[in-house]
Amino acid sequence: MPSSESPQVNNFEEIEHTADWAYRVRGENLAQLFIQAALGLYSLVGMELASGSRITQEIQLKGIDGESLLVAWLNELLYLHESEGLGFDRLEIQHLDEKNLQAKVTGAPTQQWLKDIKAVTYHNLAIRKIESGLEVTLVLDV
Amino acid sequence: MPPLNLTGGGAMTIRKQDLQRISDYLWEIPTSFHPEMNVPVWIFADEDLIEDALGDLSLTQAVNVACLPGLVGHVAIMPDVHQGYGMPIGGVMAARVPEGIISPGAVGYDINCGVRVLASPIEYQSAIPYLNDLASTLYRNCPSGVGKGGSLPLSVEEFDRVCRQGARWALGKGYATEEDLERTEEFGCLEGADPAKASQRAKRRGKGQLGTLGAGNHFLEVDVVEEVFDSEAAAVMGLQAGCLAVQIHCGSRGFGHQICTDYVQDFQWAVINYGIKLPDRELVCAPFNSPEGQAYLAAMKAAANYAFANRQALAYHARRSFQEVFGSQAGQSLRQVYDIAHNMAKIETHQIEGEELTVCVHRKGATRAFGAGFSGLPSEYRPFGQPVLVPGSMGTESWILLGTKANEELSFGSSCHGAGRVMSRRQAKRTIRGDRLRAELEKEGINIRAGSMPGLAEEAPQAYKNVSRVVETVTHAGIAHKVARLRPIAVVKG
Numbered sequence: 001m002p003s004s005e006s007p008q009v010n011n012f013e014e015i016e017h018t019a020d021w022a023y024r025v026r027g028e029n030l031a032q033l034f035i036q037a038a039l040g041l042y043s044l045v046g047m048e049l050a051s052g053s054r055i056t057q058e059i060q061l062k063g064i065d066g067e068s069l070l071v072a073w074l075n076e077l078l079y080l081h082e083s084e085g086l087g088f089d090r091l092e093i094q095h096l097d098e099k100n101l102q103a104k105v106t107g108a109p110t111q112q113w114l115k116d117i118k119a120v121t122y123h124n125l126a127i128r129k130i131e132s133g134l135e136v137t138l139v140l141d142v
Numbered sequence: 143m144p145p146l147n148l149t150g151g152g153a154m155t156i157r158k159q160d161l162q163r164i165s166d167y168l169w170e171i172p173t174s175f176h177p178e179m180n181v182p183v184w185i186f187a188d189e190d191l192i193e194d195a196l197g198d199l200s201l202t203q204a205v206n207v208a209c210l211p212g213l214v215g216h217v218a219i220m221p222d223v224h225q226g227y228g229m230p231i232g233g234v235m236a237a238r239v240p241e242g243i244i245s246p247g248a249v250g251y252d253i254n255c256g257v258r259v260l261a262s263p264i265e266y267q268s269a270i271p272y273l274n275d276l277a278s279t280l281y282r283n284c285p286s287g288v289g290k291g292g293s294l295p296l297s298v299e300e301f302d303r304v305c306r307q308g309a310r311w312a313l314g315k316g317y318a319t320e321e322d323l324e325r326t327e328e329f330g331c332l333e334g335a336d337p338a339k340a341s342q343r344a345k346r347r348g349k350g351q352l353g354t355l356g357a358g359n360h361f362l363e364v365d366v367v368e369e370v371f372d373s374e375a376a377a378v379m380g381l382q383a384g385c386l387a388v389q390i391h392c393g394s395r396g397f398g399h400q401i402c403t404d405y406v407q408d409f410q411w412a413v414i415n416y417g418i419k420l421p422d423r424e425l426v427c428a429p430f431n432s433p434e435g436q437a438y439l440a441a442m443k444a445a446a447n448y449a450f451a452n453r454q455a456l457a458y459h460a461r462r463s464f465q466e467v468f469g470s471q472a473g474q475s476l477r478q479v480y481d482i483a484h485n486m487a488k489i490e491t492h493q494i495e496g497e498e499l500t501v502c503v504h505r506k507g508a509t510r511a512f513g514a515g516f517s518g519l520p521s522e523y524r525p526f527g528q529p530v531l532v533p534g535s536m537g538t539e540s541w542i543l544l545g546t547k548a549n550e551e552l553s554f555g556s557s558c559h560g561a562g563r564v565m566s567r568r569q570a571k572r573t574i575r576g577d578r579l580r581a582e583l584e585k586e587g588i589n590i591r592a593g594s595m596p597g598l599a600e601e602a603p604q605a606y607k608n609v610s611r612v613v614e615t616v617t618h619a620g621i622a623h624k625v626a627r628l629r630p631i632a633v634v635k636g
Contacts, residue, residue: 016566018198018225067423068410075403082289082396083346114594116288116357116636118251118399122406122423123227139227141251141399142358142567 004031004093012040021117021140028133030066031093034073034101037138038091041074041117044140047087048112055086055108061101067125069101070136074120077105085109117142156201161185161192167619170216171205178209178421185219186553186619194564194607198225200232206421207235212242212430214501215494218553220508221615222562222607226250228424231507231563234556237430239489239500243418244435245427246405246442248504250485253402253442254449255360255393256327256509257531257559258457258481259542261380262387264468266366266631269386272467276364277589277632279463284362284456286355287593287636294353294455301345304352305337308447309454309481317458319478324520326481327510327528330450336440340397341404344441348397348448353455357594357636359601360392362456363533365540365628372625375526375544380477381626388476389533389540389628390456393485398445405438430502439487446486453481479542480529482509484559492554503554511557511622513547530557530622534609536590536601536633537583541613543622557622561609567600574599589632598635 011032012025023040027033059076063069080086088107095102118141127136161169164184169192171183183204187195195201200223207229208217214236223232228247237243269276285292296304304311309330312318323330337345355362365387370376381387394401409426412418412434418427428434457478465473487504494501512518514527523529530543538561549555576595579602583590592598616622 014568016568018200018566019231019563020227021567064410064414068407072407075407079343079347079400083343085289113289114596119403119406121227121251122247122410122426124422124424141227 004029004035005091010039010043011036012043014044015137017139021142022137024135024137026130026133026135030134031096033127033134033136034070034093034096035091037070037074037136038077041077042087044115045117046112046114047110049087049089049108050111052108054106056104056106059101059103059105063099065098066127067122070127071120071122071125073101078117078120081110081113087113115142156196156205158196167615171201176205176209179205180211181208181213181216183208183217183219186615186621187221188611188615191221191607191611191615195219195223200225200230203228203230204233206425207233207248209421210235210243210245210425210427211418212237214238214499215554218556220556220558221612222558222560224563226506228422229504229506232558234503234505234508234553236492236494236501236503236554239502240431242430242502243427244430244439244487244502245425245504246402246409246438247424247426248506249402249442249487250506251399251402252393252485253398254446254483255485256449256453256481256483257533258390258453259479259531260388260457260460260476261479262385262464262476263382264386264472265384266386267384273589273632276463276467277591277634279466280362280460280632281591281634283459283463284355284634285353286357286634288357290354290636292351292353296349296352301349302337304451305340305444305447306335307331308450311451312454312458318454322454322457322478325478326450327483328518330454330481332443332446334440335443335447337444339437339441340401340444344397344400344404347400348395351395351397352448352452353459354395355392355456355636356395357597360636361536362460362634363389363630364632365389365630367626368539368629369627370625372544372623375625378522378526379479379529379542379625381479381542387628388460389531390453390460391533392452392456394445394449395452397448401441401445405441409434442487446483450481480531482531484509490554493551501554505556507559508556509559510555511545511549512555513545513549515547532558532609532613533560535561535603535606536635537586537588537603537630538609540628541609542625542628543613543616544625545622546620549621552619552621558612558616561606561612563605564607565605570600570602570605571596574602574604588630592635594636601635
């Protein structure tokens with residue numbers, strides 16, 4: 001699979017949830033869906049990166065299917081923020097199949113992060129085929 | 143047959159006619175509602191609160207929970223229920239031990255999120271000139287807000303001690319008194335916690351966060367005891383009408399969040415290995431006695447102990463703040479009323495359908511509420527029952543209740559944990575401005591200190607149910623009875 005990078009257009013929207021946060025994401029393929037889900041997460045928390053030196057990290061994850069990899073991917077980004085104060089605006093999915101993900105992410109220390117997110121959940125998580133590609137709704141514990 | 147994934151695409155709506163009314167304050171969704179349900183769902187609610195519950199997907203989520211294997215009795219739903227993820231907030235389930243399951247998703251990410259109440263003999267009238275200073279001092283001394291670092295940095299060895307000892311760790315450090323520990327659920331320490339079952343990632347997230355409130359719905363609040371309903375119990379608890387009290391609401395911070403994240407992920411494999419069929423993947427579980435189940439239990443206890451220590455550290459900071467504002471004796475005189483957990487799995491023995499059973503009770507957004515005589519209470523509380531601490535929303539009243547003996551057969555000895563949300567955060571932010579809300583609350587005599595105005599708007603009183611209605615329901619249902627009502631006068635939020 002060719003690598004997939006951050007697109008110019010955002011394809012996610014916040015939807016109603018009584019207590020937590022939920023957002024719907026679309027992508028033309030699985031890699032784009034993962035990238036849009038990450039951009040949506042960063043958008044919801046109002047992330048802004050500090051200017052200056054850039055940092056690149058390699059991410060490798062295993063899962064049992066696309067949904068578990070998606071949760072692992074987003075939770076990895078949350079962890080990198082909370083443990084190292086990092087956020088990423090250039091996301092490159094180098095390999096993605098049903099059980100493995102390999103990505104290269106480039107960014108910087110965050111200078112703004114307005115909302116604590118405890119975790120990305122599996123609640124009713126299902127990646128669905130739609131006419132334009134794939135769609136998923138994610139629920140975040142805030 | 144209706145789809146098993148009830149809250150998934152084309153979610154099944156539960157209508158009022160699907161409920162059977164058992165009494166004025168109890169409704170049932172019988173197992174005949176869905177072929178996969180193993181136990182019925184009992185909902186404690188009055189006419190208005192049942193409409194609230196039907197207004198989102200809480201009851202559908204409750205039916206999902208009722209489909210889990212190994213459950214006994216019923217799934218109990220508290221009147222402050224609202225839609226969550228997996229188990230609804232305000233849900234209680236009991237699984238047989240050892241034949242049943244344990245579920246990290248049914249406990250939730252903020253393991254041992256809970257509430258602590260302290261009582262002061264300082265009279266509200268005499269404190270009025272100092273309240274503004276008190277709010278600022280508490281805000282300065284109790285770290286709060288998104289990404290705010292901890293006030294008590296820990297070495298690796300010390301972190302493990304916190305995990306094993308809970309609030310007892312704070313005693314050696316001078317942050318706690320023996321009475322604080324006596325007046326804490328499980329005396330502030332769950333036995334059997336194993337920090338080795340928590341990942342390095344979890345420890346890294348939690349290491350710098352001990353002694354912090356966090357953000358979201360967590361808060362520290364100063365109240366005045368507005369009315370006492372049970373003077374004998376209130377006197378034993380140290381609550382005096384017209385005097386101050388302090389509430390602290392927070393949990394296990396990033397440590398607990400990461401433990402749950404790790405185990406929900408690991409258990410995705412466990413459900414395949416053990417052939418467990420799930421209505422929602424967030425409800426992942428493993429057999430109680432499996433290596434996975436036992437590892438989660440030991441890690442969950444470590445997070446629970448961290449949370450007890452966290453609230454203890456914040457109580458220490460609250461005492462320091464009272465001392466700075468009111469003088470040297472004011473800190474010591476701030477005595478603990480009780481400290482209870484909202485999100486936890488506990489091994490308990492209950493009478494269920496005429497049989498005494500050992501069960502793993504999962505409470506998510508619900509508190510334990512045992513009646514008089516329970517041996518896990520300090521001796522002075524045993525004649526009365528366990529204190530139940532029910533914070534309202536910022537700007538509205540809070541309640542101190544006592545659990546009843548009868549409740550043990552109603553809801554596995556559980557009660558509501560707060561008011562319960564009724565409006566989404568998105569809608570709250572759209573319709574309420576944080577700065578205006580702060581001005582309105584301050585006009586009502588409530589000093590507000592908040593790190594984020596949008597965050598304040600999300601937690602507006604309008605976003606919550608009427609807490610007194612919730613309390614009326616639990617009292618009429620026989621779950622608990624009233625001791626005192628508190629009114630907020632200063633609120634610190636992240």
